[in-house]
Amino acid sequence: xxxxxxTGSMGPWITSIKEKIYVLFQERRRRLxxxxxLRVAFVGYTDFDMPEQQRFKVLDFTTCVxxxxxxxxxxxxxxxxxxxxxxxxxxxxxxxxxxxxxxxxDIFGAFDKVFSLLSWSSEPTTKV
Numbered sequence: 001x002x003x004x005x006x007t008g009s010m011g012p013w014i015t016s017i018k019e020k021i022y023v024l025f026q027e028r029r030r031r032l033x034x035x036x037x038l039r040v041a042f043v044g045y046t047d048f049d050m051p052e053q054q055r056f057k058v059l060d061f062t063t064c065v066x067x068x069x070x071x072x073x074x075x076x077x078x079x080x081x082x083x084x085x086x087x088x089x090x091x092x093x094x095x096x097x098x099x100x101x102x103x104x105x106d107i108f109g110a111f112d113k114v115f116s117l118l119s120w121s122s123e124p125t126t127k128v
Contacts, residue, residue, distance in 0.1 A: 002042045003042075003111075003114060004044045004095070005045065006095060006097055007046050008101075011097040014095065014096065018092040026085065040062050041060055041062070041118050042057070042059040042091070042092075044056065046105070047105055049103045055106055056110065057095055061118055061121070
């Protein structure tokens with residue numbers, strides 16, 4: 001699960017962060033034993049003054065990257081199907097640094113999304 005500050009002040013670094021997330025994702029995927037699955041989730045957050053629909057970018061946990069996964073926005077009004085690692089890359093490319101000024105970041109709202117929206121597994125797993 002990746003939780004990323006996507007506020008305007010992150011503009012100079014957001015591309016690098018997204019690239020590193022994808023490299024880490026691909027590296028973990030390559031190292032999986034045969035038959036194992038990799039679950040990945042993403043919560044991006046911005047400033048309190050952003051509209052609710054723009055404040056969070058949420059990708060729920062995947063069960064297996066090669067199967068369909070669900071992306072939902074914070075209002076749960078839109079969902080999109082992702083079916084491959086390339087589609088995960090496209091999701092990440094859609095993440096942008098938004099906002100400006102010096103408004104406080106809604107990190108507590110992001111933690112709320114992590115614990116209330118994401119589909120955490122109750123099965124024994126290894127978390128990296």
